[in-house]
């Protein structure tokens with residue numbers, strides 16, 4: 001018997017429905033919810049591996065004060081007292097909250113209400129500043145409100161889907177699958193990917209525009225100028241529902257053709273092909289994500305895109321529209337509650353006196369923030385220079401994810417009072433908490449999230465609260481009460497949701513897009529049963545058409561949209577002679593942000609187990625870098641060390657490094673240490689994708705790879721990167737100097753008892769050494785050392801942690817560093833759902849499977865979530881090309 005609970009995936013903004021089943025034995029399994037309109041039963045690799053991330057290993061289960069376990073009463077009293085004291089002594093702007101798009105709407109609502117309506121400051125900002133701020137600003141400039149006009153279905157209905165600055169295949173995998181399925185059904189549908197890198201998303205693209213970093217403004221200005229002279233302009237729509245068309249076109253027309261080519265780095269033919277496709281395809285959707293938002297011209301990029309859709313009237317109708325893809329599970333919910341420092345609740349504006357007065361009346365609050373608060377980058381500057389005396393960080397890990405991360409870390413470390421609410425005991429940020437509060441995690445907490453298409457879904461708890469962990473909304477309500485504020489006596493998240501819904505309807509009457517008044521009196525029972533729904537959903541109204549703006553109706557006072565006359569940025573190049581390479585940062589398929597959850601799963605960690613920097617072959621040659629070398633990257637603000645990956649997918653002059661690795665998983669790989677605090681002038685969003693850096697080979701005397709049953713203590717090593725593996729850990733190592741006694745080193749690092757003697761091999765000539773330690777028939781640890789990067793079959797070595805070693809020959813196979821014939825090496829993991837390695841896929845291809853489907857039939861690879869299908873296709877192409885040579 002098992003009990004099933006419908007909930008929502010806690011990762012990306014696709015917002016997939018999940019069915020979690022808890023068996024009598026306590027075992028939890030998850031599957032996609034076939035009834036959820038975001039995913040109709042599908043899940044990607046991260047969603048499928050959710051059960052591997054919910055164990056209590058590493059969790060913070062009790063409140064801590066100064067690193068010591070304490071109780072809730074004292075912890076909450078202390079937080080309330082220190083915040084109140086700072087406010088009395090230095091005013092409300094001396095305190096700040098830094099929160100997250102991974103809070104549930106109910107948590108977020110309470111945080112925003114407490115800060116803006118009761119403390120009376122707007123110093124609440126969120127990691128959405130690093131994520132969606134440019135889209136929010138672009139929407140508000142064009143539409144008068146932060147409205148995403150379209151729905152997921154539009155991607156399936158479109159004849160042309162443009163993905164710019166979005167690696168959909170890896171970052172919104174289920175939406176990518178929906179798009180890929182639509183294209184498979186209607187092959188005439190066209191897909192254009194605009195990205196400096198040839199990402200896995202390009203697998204389904206008809207056209208890939210390898211744009212120069214930040215060339216997007218010029219590209220879409222060029223497109224607008226092109227459209228202006230064609231029949232594609234919808235003059236009726238433009239006249240009836242917009243303002244500023246002529247000025248925008250005039251600005252765009254000012255961009256000469258050579259300049260357009262120079263700015264975008266794209267040949268004229270490619271530009272023309274793209275422009276014509278857009279011109280000739282009424283059903284066009286333009287999706288954009290961080291390649292657009294995270295830029296010093298991010299807001300202009302958003303408006304340059306929206307301009308083209310307004311000009312053609314392609315908005316709010318089936319298969320048409322600009323589509324901002326949200327990153328986090330509740331990025332959109334955070335925008336609804338006004339969690340950004342320059343917003344107010346329920347899409348109201350903090351600059352607007354009527355809005356402020358209305359919200360204050362609704363909250364019956366003693367005070368109201370009168371001006372926007374500090375945006376993330378400025379907030380941490382204020383922490384650093386002592387203006388902020390008390391800071392509460394919730395559900396985000398800024399020491400890893402903020403630009404100028406070393407500066408941000410120092411600011412937090414030196415702040416007089418820091419509260420961190422998290423689910424984990426050890427993160428790069430929790431190490432600086434004066435008060436650490438244990439939060440409920442996914443599967444334990446209850447609330448709602450809103451996905452990219454404005455669909456509100458329930459996250460439901462199905463696990464008992466562990467230790468003394470409590471919900472984030474509860475923590476803040478308790479502190480609010482202790483600070484003497486009324487209005488925080490919530491008994492359940494349903495009460496908070498009802499209040500949020502009621503506020504959205506309060507004196508709304510069509511004034512604001514965000515209206516979910518229909519839920520203003522929802523009770524616990526109805527909340528528990530709440531099915532996913534899209535906003536708006538006003539009181540008494542029939543179901544809304546679910547799209548916005550087909551007939552105009554924008555939220556500027558005159559109901560008209562605004563074209564923005566954009567100026568092409570003065571320059572988009574950041575490099576110089578000292579820092580000649582462009583650093584681009586982003587995501588990989590199987591990790592989520594700072595790895596606090598996906599890092600727990602061996603399966604997810606096996607796809608890419610180490611931080612890497614991806615170079616074009618030409619740059620690698622110039623820098624004297626070979627595959628699998630280590631490289632040190634440097635900018636004026638910091639350095640990191642990563643593995644070198646050489647690939648043609650990368651544009652020459654540019655280096656891609658994932659954002660995920662941090663001090664818990666690697667020696668020195670917090671890439672944000674290199675990112676300067678340069679922001680978009682309108683949105684305040686940092687530019688994380690165009691950073692000038694230098695690179696040089698990291699030379700080591702000894703390189704190592706180790707597998708161990710226990711977590712290794714490697715912090716003193718020059719280079720290390722650890723990852724969970726089935727049965728233990730895998731560790732990459734490099735040493736600037738050789739170690740005197742490797743046996744001793746292993747004993748210390750892997751915690752090997754002194755009575756366990758190693759089995760060893762050393763070749764003085766080649767410098768190769770191998771050591772293995774066994775306890776009865778179990779492998780405790782094995783290390784492979786060499787003067788060059790170690791070439792051992794890693795997945796085979798990891799497999800040894802879980803196999804029996806009573807047979808001496810197997811022990812010697814480890815020391816020989818080679819799989820025996822009876823234990824083939826699976827190779828690097830490609831399909832993490834079924835743990836299928838590259839060697840099995842290659843064997844299947846050699847055996848005659850020449851399509852992704854055939855490989856799937858033979859090996860299962862790519863048949864569950866499908867996120868690896870592009871990689872499988874690449875391997876097939878590679879094998880067939882090699883065979884043809």
Ligand SMILES: Nc1nc2c(c(=O)[nH]1)N[C@H]1C(S)=C(S)[C@@H](COP(=O)(O)OP(=O)(O)OC[C@H]3O[C@@H](n4cnc5c(=O)[nH]c(N)nc54)[C@H](O)[C@@H]3O)O[C@H]1N2
Nearest residue numbers: 012165166167171214289290291327328586587589592593
């Ligand atoms: N696997 C996984 N999925 C995730 C997440 C995760 O951590 N892991 N995080 C979620 C979150 S919060 C977010 S915000 C989304 C982000 O989703 P995406 O925005 O799709 O992801 P990124 O990898 O940050 O960046 C997208 C692409 O922008 C490209 N790019 C860089 N510079 C430019 C440029 O100047 N112009 C253009 N056109 N493109 C450029 C990069 O090369 C990169 O391929 O992903 C969500 N989904």
Ligand SMILES: Nc1nc2c(c(=O)[nH]1)N[C@H]1C(S)=C(S)[C@@H](COP(=O)(O)OP(=O)(O)OC[C@H]3O[C@@H](n4cnc5c(=O)[nH]c(N)nc54)[C@H](O)[C@@H]3O)O[C@H]1N2
Nearest residue numbers: 130131395396397401421422423439585593594596659688
């Ligand atoms: N260079 C570079 N930097 C970037 C980006 C980039 O592309 N390049 N992307 C930016 C973007 S778009 C984003 S969204 C950010 C993401 O960056 P972060 O928000 O810093 O990343 P996470 O690892 O998701 O942090 C979430 C934290 O909350 C904890 N947590 C999980 N569940 C709960 C809960 O229910 N309650 C509480 N209180 N805590 C919880 C986790 O353990 C973790 O410590 O990074 C940004 N930084």
Ligand code: SF4
Nearest residue numbers: 009011012016044047
């Ligand atoms: S696409 Fe994957 S990560 Fe995103 S919500 Fe769906 S299952 Fe979760």
Ligand SMILES: [Mo]
Nearest residue numbers: 130131327328
């Ligand atoms: Mo994000």
